[in-house]
Amino acid sequence: MINLSDTDLQAKLQRLKDILTDMGNAVIAYSGGVDSTFLLKVAHDVLGDNVIAVTARSSTYPEREFNEACELVKQIGAKHVVIISEELEIEGFRSNPVNRCYYCKKELFNKIWDIANEHGINHVLDGSNVDDTDDFRPGMKAAHELGVESPLRESGMTKSDIRALSKAMGLPTWNKPSFACLSSRFPYGQPISEKKLSMVEQAEQFLLDKGFIQVRVRYHGDIARIEVAPEERHRFFDEHLMDEIAARFKQIGFAYTALDLAGYRTGSMNEVLKEEMPDERTTTETTAQ
Structure with missing residues (x-):
């Protein structure tokens, strides 16, 4: 009850x-x-x-x-x-x-x-x-x-x-942290492939295995942009952890790894659209980006 x-x-x-x-x-x-x-x-x-x-x-x-x-x-x-x-x-x-x-x-x-x-x-x-x-x-x-x-x-x-x-x-x-399908990790207009999706999944799984709770790895060509919950950002002051992440991401296929200083926020890939397409915000889907 x-x-x-x-x-x-x-x-x-x-x-x-x-x-x-x-x-x-x-x-x-x-x-x-x-x-x-x-x-x-x-x-x-x-x-x-x-x-x-x-x-x-x-x-x-x-x-x-x-x-x-x-x-x-x-x-x-x-x-x-x-x-x-x-x-x-x-x-x-x-x-x-x-x-x-x-x-x-x-x-x-x-x-x-x-x-x-x-x-x-x-x-x-x-x-x-x-x-x-x-x-x-x-x-x-x-x-x-x-x-x-x-x-x-x-x-x-x-x-x-x-x-x-x-x-x-x-x-x-x-x-449970918000989740969206892996295609939301790619800037609009950048083609999506099975290989790229696999890279993102592996990178996010590595961060989850390291104990991060809210995770996104945004795909920007050779660059992986990491978003974690704002309260988790302090963990990146650990140089050993940063070296581990950089080495693993390089194995996965990313040449460079960057941390988004603003941390995770819903729909970060949509931020460039908000002034261009304000009326579209009424046509929503069910999962956060």
């Missing part, structure tokens, strides 16, 4: 449950992140076997994230379907245009709708919340076009609401 004194949170949670109850069934685009795990947990509590989690495997989705997602579904007890959605095979995606995520989400949600239709389910859901309107995320346009619903946003939930409720429910994702 959730014991929360915040009546606003309780009201939002009840609203979410009412929305899901009215749906009667649902397929959830499930990544294993904070939002989709919380949504799956509540949906499974409300709908039981009438909810299915669908996870897409691809070269942009790290193995560690896939394994965690599979384990979380088992803990929740929900049905789980794994599909292949190789974004690099989508026309227009590999060249990494500004609206790259539109192509990805359109492909993904079409495949998820196929699963829904196969099981006689009328609703496809994503985990976007109220805060997801704060950045440029064109994937929401595809979701809207394909009739994907966002019950977390509809119930008025913010990221902090979801984390608080997840903690109260005992979900291990309540304090």
Whole structure:
């Protein structure tokens, strides 16, 4: 039983449950992140076997994230379907245009709708919340076009609401760092390849193994630009650690390694777009950059 004194949170949670109850069934685009795990947990509590989690495997989705997602579904007890959605095979995606995520989400949600239709389910859901309107995320346009619903946003939930409720429910994702697919590590217009994605995944995994919590390795040709949480930046005063990181990144294929002094922030690759495309911020997708 959730014991929360915040009546606003309780009201939002009840609203979410009412929305899901009215749906009667649902397929959830499930990544294993904070939002989709919380949504799956509540949906499974409300709908039981009438909810299915669908996870897409691809070269942009790290193995560690896939394994965690599979384990979380088992803990929740929900049905789980794994599909292949190789974004690099989508026309227009590999060249990494500004609206790259539109192509990805359109492909993904079409495949998820196929699963829904196969099981006689009328609703496809994503985990976007109220805060997801704060950045440029064109994937929401595809979701809207394909009739994907966002019950977390509809119930008025913010990221902090979801984390608080997840903690109260005992979900291990309540304090999980934000994650986005590996394609978000590349400046728009720079082509994406399997090799480059593998380099980024290896570099980020090395930093995670070193104990960093919030990590991004942005790909700038020969240069790897590291972003870590602002409170973790002090660790780079350790010269031995810096030497280790530089040597490992060189093995991976980066000629140079740099630290972003500002630290991690959502959508850092979008900062150059904010003055050029302010209206696009209404077309959001579900994951932070």
